[in-house]
């Protein structure tokens with residue numbers, strides 16, 4: 530197997546899974562987000578191909594229609610486990626309200642191992658970057674795009690900063706923290 534084979538397969542599966550999806554309320558193809566996760570991980574020194582592959586695949590179960598059995602068929606059990614652990618609790622997801630789902634995520638992150646926290650931190654940074662870009666363009670209209678408004682999103686992102694604090698030696702965590710400050714704590718602006 531050549532060195533890039535695992536990542537090429539992860540890109541193929543993620544691109545097919547997210548083929549018709551766009552990022553929330555935008556015209557941006559969904560696959561831009563998983564690619565950004567892999568770029569953030571690499572910039573932060575991650576060379577482990579299974580972590581990078583899981584980063585690319587991290588939303589295929591939660592936001593795509595891929596099944597765990599598909600991941601088992603194409604990838605190692607470690608890649609499958611990393612994707613599962615990086616996903617919001619999947620069972621009964623559609624019936625649970627936003628705040629219950631996010632409160633569960635905030636608590637669950639605290640007990641994840643570093644490999645999964647790397648993926649989660651890169652994911653949340655990518656989401657926060659896109660929120661900041663949109664906020665700078667459309668201001669408070671941004672909050673209409675999401676299933677929760679400013680106050681709830683502020684609680685969620687401040688809590689994520691706290692849940693991920695073991696990652697403070699990574700540049701991506703510092704950027705995440707600063708981005709959250711810029712979106713949610715714009716004092717005097």
Ligand SMILES: Nc1nc2c(ncn2[C@@H]2O[C@H](COP(=O)(O)OP(=O)(O)O)[C@@H](OP(=O)(O)OP(=O)(O)O)[C@H]2O)c(=O)[nH]1
Nearest residue numbers: 551552553555591617627652656657659660674675676677
């Ligand atoms: N910021 C941002 N989020 C987007 C975008 N497109 C899709 N998303 C997804 O939308 C979620 C935030 O939207 P909400 O309305 O607050 O939450 P919900 O979809 O889970 O109900 C993010 O979940 P999350 O819990 O923050 O993370 P994740 O683990 O689901 O990725 C992310 O997955 C985008 O352009 N910007």
